[in-house]
Amino acid sequence: MNMFDLSGKVAIVTGCDTGLGQGMAVGLAKAGADVLGIGYVDAPETKEMVESVGRRFEYINANLIANSNKQALTELVDQAVEKMGRVDILVNNAGIIRREDLLDFSEENWDDVIAINQKAVVFLSQAVAKHFIAQQSGGKIINIASMLSFQGGIRVISYTASKSAVMGITRALATELSGHNIQVNAIAPGYMATNNTEALRADEERNKAILDRIPAGRWGRPEDMQGPITFLASEASNYVTGYTLAVDGGWLAR
Numbered sequence: 001m002n003m004f005d006l007s008g009k010v011a012i013v014t015g016c017d018t019g020l021g022q023g024m025a026v027g028l029a030k031a032g033a034d035v036l037g038i039g040y041v042d043a044p045e046t047k048e049m050v051e052s053v054g055r056r057f058e059y060i061n062a063n064l065i066a067n068s069n070k071q072a073l074t075e076l077v078d079q080a081v082e083k084m085g086r087v088d089i090l091v092n093n094a095g096i097i098r099r100e101d102l103l104d105f106s107e108e109n110w111d112d113v114i115a116i117n118q119k120a121v122v123f124l125s126q127a128v129a130k131h132f133i134a135q136q137s138g139g140k141i142i143n144i145a146s147m148l149s150f151q152g153g154i155r156v157i158s159y160t161a162s163k164s165a166v167m168g169i170t171r172a173l174a175t176e177l178s179g180h181n182i183q184v185n186a187i188a189p190g191y192m193a194t195n196n197t198e199a200l201r202a203d204e205e206r207n208k209a210i211l212d213r214i215p216a217g218r219w220g221r222p223e224d225m226q227g228p229i230t231f232l233a234s235e236a237s238n239y240v241t242g243y244t245l246a247v248d249g250g251w252l253a254r
Contacts, residue, residue: 003236007032010084011233012077012128014064014120015094017043019194020144023222024091024229029055031230036080036087038062039094058083064094068115070123077127086135089233090128092121092143097159097196110158117162121169125184129177138181140233143170145188145244147251163188167244174242183241185232190248192220216249 006028016025016037025035026049034056037043040063050057060083062076081087095117098109125141132139146163153160166186174184191197191210201207201219211217228247231237246252 004230004234005032006089006230006234009033009088009233010036010086011089011091012036012038012080012087012124013091013093014038014124016046016091017041018045019196020189020192020222020225021091021093022046022049023225024093025050025057026053027223027226027229028089028091028233029053029057030226031234033089033233034058034084036060036084038064038076038080040064056084064116064120065096065112068119070126073120073123074127077124077131081131086137087128087131087139088137089140090124090142091229091233092124092141094120095144095162097156099155101155102157105157113158113162117159118165118169121166125169125173129173129180129182132182133180138183140237141173141177141182141184142229142232143184143186145170145186147188147190147246147248149186149188149244150246150252170244171242178241183232183237185237185240185242186244187225187228187232188244188246188248189225190214190220190246190251192222192224194222213254214249214251215254218249220247220249 011028011033013025015021017039029050030053035050037059047057098113143166145166148160149163149167170186
């Protein structure tokens with residue numbers, strides 16, 4: 001079980017104030033990692049949860065839409081490494097969704113989603129990979145994909161495009177970085193009980209239709225991400241790269 005031990009490791013987790021990001025940050029901390037969060041909303045609850053298991057938590061407040069250019073993203077990573085002393089794991093979790101009928105879909109709703117869900121993933125990964133190489137330590141990059149990496153969705157064209165891109169980006173990064181002992185994988189969460197799905201769960205008809213399709217018979221929870229994120233962040237996954245792991249209660253198998 002020592003292969004899953006993250007003691008002495010530092011993880012950067014974007015968007016960890018609530019939901020899946022919070023669940024993954026706490027899961028990494030439980031495995032022994034210190035955590036540096038990046039997001040535009042403060043994360044006092046996540047800080048308390050990480051520190052309650054004896055790990056260090058630091059936070060950088062930054063809006064990734066406003067800071068989506070390469071220089072700003074590189075500076076965020078440099079600032080994170082300065083605070084923590086090193087970096088071993090990057091979890092590209094921050095993401096947004098904009099819902100609008102295709103025929104009316106706005107350019108703003110396209111650009112904002114692509115900036116965070118796609119562009120930030122690439123340039124945060126690039127910046128972190130340079131630190132991994134300078135440290136001569138290897139490292140782990142875990143991107144967060146979606147069921148809409150596999151399916152089309154309704155009223156979410158920019159989200160679907162960005163999450164489909166995450167699968168391709170994961171493969172491309174894995175191919176180029178493997179020679180530096182850097183593994184790059186993705187997790188595709190299924191239907192999870194988070195802020196993003198609150199409206200779906202409140203709609204009795206849609207909620208029933210979704211639950212009827214999930215073999216596990218329930219919505220996922222943030223804690224369901226803790227095992228998969230620990231595996232992909234640890235030495236246990238050293239020969240796994242370029243893969244997108246569905247954590248979906250069997251949704252895609254149905």
